[in-house]
Amino acid sequence: MIIEKIDKSRFTPEIFNIQSFGTAFADHMLVCSYKDGKWGEPIIKPYGKLEFTPAMSVAHYGQGIFEGMKAYKGSEGDVFLFRPEKNFERMNKSAVRLDMPEIPEEIFMEGLKALVDLDRQWVPDIYGMSLYLRPVMFATEEAITARSANEYLFVILTAVAPNYYNKPLSVKVADRYSRAANGGVGYAKAAGNYAGSFYPTHIAREEGYDQVIWTDDATHTLIEEAGTMNVMVRIGDKLLTAPTSERILNGVTRDSMIELAKSSGIDIEVRKITVEEVYNAHKSGELKEVFGVGTAVVVNNYVAVGYGDERLELPDLPLEESYGKSLKKKLVDLQMGISEDPFGWRIKVEEKLVEA
Structure with a gap:
């Protein structure tokens, strides 16, 4: 080198x-x-x-x-x-x-x-x-x-x-545009995946939202990703996230959050999540949190989810009650060497070069 x-x-x-x-x-x-x-x-x-x-x-x-x-x-x-x-x-x-x-x-x-x-x-x-x-x-x-x-x-x-974001975000559920399709490149970090998402995001912003919750390309009934991030949904005391597929990126932060949730005793389930399930959970008062997870943002709890013409407001839970906020703190503490790393995820960069 x-x-x-x-x-x-x-x-x-x-x-x-x-x-x-x-x-x-x-x-x-x-x-x-x-x-x-x-x-x-x-x-x-x-x-x-x-x-x-x-x-x-x-x-x-x-x-x-x-x-x-x-x-x-x-x-x-x-x-x-x-x-x-x-x-x-x-x-x-x-x-x-x-x-x-x-x-x-x-x-x-x-x-x-x-x-x-x-x-x-x-x-x-x-x-x-x-x-x-x-x-x-x-x-x-x-x-x-x-x-x-x-x-x-x-x-x-x-x-x-x-x-990355210094304010809570709101997201609009996509009912027309898709981020990826079966047989495509949704699971890859291809530049074109992001270019194709900008126009639907622009439309969402005109409607008063910050990002799009992407749904499946065939039926638009399954929640898949949020903006440029994986998405997690908390209904009651159960945390849900969609399984990775040809359409969904296998995020490193997503995988880390799943492991942290398990080690923290949180009931987490990796399965398909329907838009209807999230909508009904909000109507019954059981929808506690929806948040995006990714390298840049780590975790961002959403304040509202747009569904058709409705805006589903979400509670701003304190740190000790929020799965998203508490897991974010645990992850950042681990990444910065503040807490123990039982997973072996943290790799120290040895000093070998003289600074320029």
Whole structure:
């Protein structure tokens, strides 16, 4: 691995006052190209612009995938990754689905650790904040030919992450548009999955909501995801989440929340959830919580769910009564090294490099 350090770091402590997500990029990035059927040597270099042709394949045929991860800093200054092997596995699963080359483990994992180590001063030591990590791969071949490309670029960039949402959100149940379909790429973190969600979200916002609760493409009767996150529903004292499928992303945060709920004694069930079931639970007073879970936001409890012309208001439960809020605290405490990690999820980034 080649490491080219920045001449002068752009870091200042004031960067941790940032309010916007995904705009304050750290000093370095990792770049590795795929050409002639093999991966080249990864390079860590100063973060900056890259030069591309407008004929590069991703701009025309959409071969682009990514992952979302975070690095955390504990009170003793140690820096941790959280379950990075799950993101590595899922990225290669996405690569296979889009007929892209799989990334070798040593490039992904060792490159990630070296990059975070080099820019560890950019990892906030403030509770709830982190350094967001974005591995991304896209087709760079100069060819407007409808086929899988022969050349790709793998990049890892990082950005300081404040709280993703600083206000409670409301969501509208989709009854026309779909995020994904059977046989499609819904289970992959393909760039086009997100592009296709923006217009329905725009419509929901015009109706006074922040995001969309996605339903199944065939009948729109099954709750699947929420915005860019997995979704969990609490009816009475039972926590529900939909099973993963060809349409539903296997979220790392979702999986972690399921395990934390089980270890906390919460009655959790992974099964299909119908829109009608949620609606009836609200009418009977049994719908306690609906919340989204994902890497960027961790957990966001919704204040209302839109169903047709009705707005179903949800209670704002205190921390000690809320499954969503209490599980979020347990997860963040674990990620930041505040609490014990009985699952072995927290991976310490060893200090091996001299800061630039």
